[in-house]
Amino acid sequence: MDWGQIFVISITAMVGSTTIIYALAALGLNIQFGYTGLLNFGQAGFAAIGAYSVAVVTATLGQSLWLSIFIGLIGAVIFGLILGIPTLRLRADYLAIVTIAAAEVIRQTVRSVSLNEYFGGSDGITGKYAREFYSFNPFDQAISWGPIQFNSAQASWITVVGWVLIGLIVLLTWLLVRSPWGRVVKSIREDENASRSLGKNVYFYKMQALILGGVVGSLAGIYWAIDAQSVQPDNYSSRFTFFAYTILILGGAARVFGPVVGSIIFWFILVFIGESLTQLVATGIIPDTILRSDQIGQVRFMLVGLALMLLIVYRPQGIFGDKRELALDDR
Amino acid sequence: MTAKTATSASDSVSARAVAALSGVKSEPGITKPDEILVAENINRHFGGLVAVDVDRLSVQRASITALIGPNGAGKTTFFNVLAGFDTPDAGTWRYENHELRNKAAYKIAQLGMVRTFQLTKVLAKMTVLENMRLGAQRQLGERILAAPFPFAWSGQEEQVTERALTLLRRFNLYEKKDDFAGTMSGGQRKLLEMARALMTDPTMIMLDEPMAGVNPALTQSLLGHIKELREEGLTVLFIEHDMDAVRDISDWVVVMAQGRIIAEGPPASVMRDKAVIDAYLGAHHDEELTKSGESLTQNKKAKST
Ligand SMILES: Nc1ncnc2c1ncn2[C@@H]1O[C@H](COP(=O)(O)OP(=O)(O)OP(=O)(O)O)[C@@H](O)[C@H]1O
Numbered sequence A: 001m002d003w004g005q006i007f008v009i010s011i012t013a014m015v016g017s018t019t020i021i022y023a024l025a026a027l028g029l030n031i032q033f034g035y036t037g038l039l040n041f042g043q044a045g046f047a048a049i050g051a052y053s054v055a056v057v058t059a060t061l062g063q064s065l066w067l068s069i070f071i072g073l074i075g076a077v078i079f080g081l082i083l084g085i086p087t088l089r090l091r092a093d094y095l096a097i098v099t100i101a102a103a104e105v106i107r108q109t110v111r112s113v114s115l116n117e118y119f120g121g122s123d124g125i126t127g128k129y130a131r132e133f134y135s136f137n138p139f140d141q142a143i144s145w146g147p148i149q150f151n152s153a154q155a156s157w158i159t160v161v162g163w164v165l166i167g168l169i170v171l172l173t174w175l176l177v178r179s180p181w182g183r184v185v186k187s188i189r190e191d192e193n194a195s196r197s198l199g200k201n202v203y204f205y206k207m208q209a210l211i212l213g214g215v216v217g218s219l220a221g222i223y224w225a226i227d228a229q230s231v232q233p234d235n236y237s238s239r240f241t242f243f244a245y246t247i248l249i250l251g252g253a254a255r256v257f258g259p260v261v262g263s264i265i266f267w268f269i270l271v272f273i274g275e276s277l278t279q280l281v282a283t284g285i286i287p288d289t290i291l292r293s294d295q296i297g298q299v300r301f302m303l304v305g306l307a308l309m310l311l312i313v314y315r316p317q318g319i320f321g322d323k324r325e326l327a328l329d330d331r
Numbered sequence B: 001m002t003a004k005t006a007t008s009a010s011d012s013v014s015a016r017a018v019a020a021l022s023g024v025k026s027e028p029g030i031t032k033p034d035e036i037l038v039a040e041n042i043n044r045h046f047g048g049l050v051a052v053d054v055d056r057l058s059v060q061r062a063s064i065t066a067l068i069g070p071n072g073a074g075k076t077t078f079f080n081v082l083a084g085f086d087t088p089d090a091g092t093w094r095y096e097n098h099e100l101r102n103k104a105a106y107k108i109a110q111l112g113m114v115r116t117f118q119l120t121k122v123l124a125k126m127t128v129l130e131n132m133r134l135g136a137q138r139q140l141g142e143r144i145l146a147a148p149f150p151f152a153w154s155g156q157e158e159q160v161t162e163r164a165l166t167l168l169r170r171f172n173l174y175e176k177k178d179d180f181a182g183t184m185s186g187g188q189r190k191l192l193e194m195a196r197a198l199m200t201d202p203t204m205i206m207l208d209e210p211m212a213g214v215n216p217a218l219t220q221s222l223l224g225h226i227k228e229l230r231e232e233g234l235t236v237l238f239i240e241h242d243m244d245a246v247r248d249i250s251d252w253v254v255v256m257a258q259g260r261i262i263a264e265g266p267p268a269s270v271m272r273d274k275a276v277i278d279a280y281l282g283a284h285h286d287e288e289l290t291k292s293g294e295s296l297t298q299n300k301k302a303k304s305t
């Protein structure tokens, strides 16, 4: 057993790409669900639009990366409009149904055989299409900071950019939710009719929140596509959305830092449990008859599920949440 | 002394409102001399149940009009229709010069016709002060592009806060300003909802049972507040079951029963109207008792002593 190595891997995961991707997705959900009460179950769809815009526009069409990012963001705006126009006037559950279905439509479209030449089918698209981004890399070797060790100069660069991006979105969220705009969306979350009776155009505000959160979600996909320099359709299944929701609730919905802290903790726990089990099995401390190495992937999710259950029982408001607000629901 | 001048001012305003309505006949649907709201042929049914079937309603500007009627008469449904929260099966209605049919509820509120709810809708997870601020109209900081820049809207926010605090003082809620609205009692919520509606700076306010669940002492001050609104030139249309309150403050009373307006007129005369008494007590309430009329009078005596 090498606890030192497990620790380094887990700590590095805390700040790594996956944490950043899911923090971005959850930051988008926080604007939609946390503050406005919109049940967007299609965050994977927004992310897929971002990711595939990057890969298709650069690798398939040979255009500039910056253009592809722009198209990814515009694509998210259009997707938000398409989802929002028919559903945002209806009860909250309609948005949930439509978004989860629409995200799945996107995934099935990009992985379909007939569109193989554009989207690469179930294999997706892989290539060195993000060179433009990495040409700005100021690092000539992997950086390390305390126990955090990146394995390449490229990984160091994209991680730094990712955290700057998160910082900007957290700042924007913070500015928005403490403004009168934030007051309106919070009132919509609680009681739409109260906001309407005070002259607020509820539909318009919901649309703004859906699109803004969706654009942040598409940034998650854009980031992922640039980081991995490959896109795979099955990364954008509803599992992506549900991880993002788990992270949001873990950190505390409607808290500015909730999604970031949630993502850090979620991926730390997941990687820590995975690495520990791997070593325990490899060294024979846990015998093959109890757990085989190919079962670790599933078992770590079971343990994470258990941890989440404990959290919901003992700290239902999430790590950052305010318990007093939950109590107000009971009246 | 200030109280005295306030009362006399209120008396004169009330006298003016009554005078303006003095020539108006007590007849359902009658046109008022200075009407702010007119509704015509409003029809709303739920399945086979006709909830609202109003031929005509006209509301006098800067007066207090009470809408009364037994439970299930259709008063709240009528309010919902007028304020854009429900779509009628037929009918048109006009507020000032605005045709309101097919207008969204928020637009009607922006035009200055604001309503409160029978079941209060305070925002429990916001503080009392935030509830109040939400009511203010045309806030620059409510636009998404301006919201991230506090210097653009902080000045307006200060003005809004000032106005909110003034209103909270007036409604005896100042001490609660930093509490979550969800921690307030039912009566306090009624007060907050009314104060919040006033934050929109309305021309006409529609109150759905503002006195329900409010203790008698508070009722008196609420009635005072409503009279003050009339002094400020507001038009008040309110639904109420408490007849003493209706008699006390209203200039005009409209009676609904089974979806229809069955009578209207000044409070004193309307409450003597046979149709109104029948609607409240049932049309045949005296038939069985004609023979034993004495027992009814005896009962009345017993009650009064
Ligand atoms: N959404 C609805 N669906 C079906 N029926 C309804 C609905 N809303 C109201 N009704 C019916 O319409 C009638 C009028 O209801 P409304 O709430 O307007 O009465 P009200 O005069 O406000 O009564 P109260 O004084 O008790 O508040 C009632 O018979 C009620 O059952």
Ligand SMILES: [Mg+2]
Pocket (backbone or CB within 6 Å): B075, B076, B077, B118
């Ligand atoms: Mg009612």
